[in-house]
Amino acid sequence: MTEPRFDDSEDAFVVELEDFSGPLDLLLHLVRLQEVEITDIPIAKIASQFLKAIERLGLNQAADYLEMAALLLRIKIQMLLPRPIGDDTWEDPRAELVRRLLEYEQIKEIARRFVEQAEYRSAQFVRGWLPPEPEPSPRPIVVDVEDLLRTVEEVVASIPQPIMHRVLVRPLDVEGARERIEELIKHRSSLTFKAIVGENPSVPDVLSAFLALLEMARLGVVRLAQRKIFNTFTIENEEADKAG
Amino acid sequence: MKKLTKLVEAALFSASAPITISDLERLDRDASLKDIEDSLLELREHYGNFDHGIELVEVAEGYQILTLREFADAILDAQLVTRPRKLSAAAMETLAIIAYRQPVERSEIEEIRGVVAEGVIRSLQDRGLIAPAGRGEGLGRPILYGTTQAFLELLGLKDISELPRLDELSVALSASPETLER
Numbered sequence: 001m002t003e004p005r006f007d008d009s010e011d012a013f014v015v016e017l018e019d020f021s022g023p024l025d026l027l028l029h030l031v032r033l034q035e036v037e038i039t040d041i042p043i044a045k046i047a048s049q050f051l052k053a054i055e056r057l058g059l060n061q062a063a064d065y066l067e068m069a070a071l072l073l074r075i076k077i078q079m080l081l082p083r084p085i086g087d088d089t090w091e092d093p094r095a096e097l098v099r100r101l102l103e104y105e106q107i108k109e110i111a112r113r114f115v116e117q118a119e120y121r122s123a124q125f126v127r128g129w130l131p132p133e134p135e136p137s138p139r140p141i142v143v144d145v146e147d148l149l150r151t152v153e154e155v156v157a158s159i160p161q162p163i164m165h166r167v168l169v170r171p172l173d174v175e176g177a178r179e180r181i182e183e184l185i186k187h188r189s190s191l192t193f194k195a196i197v198g199e200n201p202s203v204p205d206v207l208s209a210f211l212a213l214l215e216m217a218r219l220g221v222v223r224l225a226q227r228k229i230f231n232t233f234t235i236e237n238e239e240a241d242k243a244g
Numbered sequence: 245m246k247k248l249t250k251l252v253e254a255a256l257f258s259a260s261a262p263i264t265i266s267d268l269e270r271l272d273r274d275a276s277l278k279d280i281e282d283s284l285l286e287l288r289e290h291y292g293n294f295d296h297g298i299e300l301v302e303v304a305e306g307y308q309i310l311t312l313r314e315f316a317d318a319i320l321d322a323q324l325v326t327r328p329r330k331l332s333a334a335a336m337e338t339l340a341i342i343a344y345r346q347p348v349e350r351s352e353i354e355e356i357r358g359v360v361a362e363g364v365i366r367s368l369q370d371r372g373l374i375a376p377a378g379r380g381e382g383l384g385r386p387i388l389y390g391t392t393q394a395f396l397e398l399l400g401l402k403d404i405s406e407l408p409r410l411d412e413l414s415v416a417l418s419a420s421p422e423t424l425e426r
Contacts, residue, residue, distance in 0.1 A: 021332075021333040021334040021337060021357070021359070022334070022357050022358045022359040023358050023359070024357065024358040064358060064359045064360070067358075068358060100356075100358070103356060104356060104357065104358070106410070106413060107337050107340050107341055107356060107357070108337060109413050110340035110343075110344065110408065110413065111333065111336035111337040111339070111340045112336075113408055113413075114336050114339060114340055114343075114399060115330075115331075115336055117399040117400060117401075118330075118331070118398050118399055118400075120400065121397075121398065121399060121400035122327050122328065123313045123316035124301070124310035124311055124312070124313055124316065124400075125310065125311045125316070125319065125325050126260055126261075126308060126309070126310060127257060127260065127309060
């Protein structure tokens with residue numbers, strides 16, 4: 001049983017799966033296939049062909065193509081609207097699209113010439129052009145297990161003193177540091193950072209004290225002052241200040 | 245060859261990009277513009293006697309020594325050089341718009357091509373074919389783009405005026421608004 005074949009001229013167009021560089025490119029292609037005056041585009045036909053084409057080419061998700069499809073449909077509707085007889089002010093709704101198509105066609109023509117010119121030019125080479133370094137083809141390596149082990153030992157022996165870092169998790173004790181600072185500053189108007197952390201402090205101690213100080217400064221309990229950049233800074237007792 | 249001609253030849257040989265006459269003038273403080281031009285002429289004739297595999301070419305507002313066209317295939321076949329990667333159709337169209345409308349902002353390019361141009365503009369800029377050429381008056385003072393010396397080199401143009409004139413093109417903006425109205 002053979003399927004009846006319809007030669008539906010409406011659908012008798014061919015869209016190659018070539019790389020259209022945009023919706024205007026595709027539209028121009030469809031219009032040119034019609035072999036009609038570009039100023040007299042059969043907009044209903046072109047609109048339906050455009051929709052089918054972007055579906056077939058899997059472009060119906062692309063915003064640029066959808067925008068064009070919407071524009072075509074709008075023009076199609078505008079064309080259907082009745083116009084008063086003898087109305088000279090009527091403007092062809094297709095006019096702007098035609099202008100854009102012609103403009104785009106011109107750009108395509110220029111681009112085509114550019115390709116030719118670049119092609120022609122590229123047959124002459126400049127000095128100073130460095131070809132990319134070819135990858136040297138690796139030689140097959142032939143080793144036995146003994147060679148391999150000896151090499152491993154050599155490599156290991158050649159490693160200078162291995163430096164191992166052990167990372168200890170020392171939680172910061174900001175709260176504790178704060179209590180200590182409050183205790184220290186209670187009877188004084190100012191003290192240095194060094195006085196808080198003491199001699200040879202550990203890193204977590206310094207960080208804890210520093211964070212506690214920032215917090216206290218934020219709350220206005222103490223005032224931090226530094227005479228010069230990189231100098232040590234002093235912690236001043238805001239309360240004592242006020243009292244004095 | 246005159247000594248200055250040899251000097252000019254050496255300078256052109258040393259560079260990978262075209263050198264302008266004013267740059268060549270700096271080679272010798274005693275040389276006048278006329279002397280440089282004479283040297284270029286002498287060099288061109290020297291190469292032009294077909295005793296060389298190279299020639300002197302005027303391109304991109306300067307001069308450059310290039311291999312003769314007839315040897316391109318042999319050099320390529322021997323894989324001594326590779327041709328630069330070709331530009332995509334989208335890139336060429338964008339380049340065409342910028343070449344004729346420069347300085348031009350991105351939105352204008354997008355309007356003409358009907359697609360977003362950001363990626364293409366970036367890759368053209370990466371290849372040095374276009375460069376920012378100022379700022380527009382519009383909202384947000386958009387960057388305006390123009391073509392570069394590398395663009396002229398790409399097409400082998402002496403300067404921007406050598407671009408095909410619009411009225412020479414087979415497709416012209418022939419449809420005026422009058423013909424569209426009935």
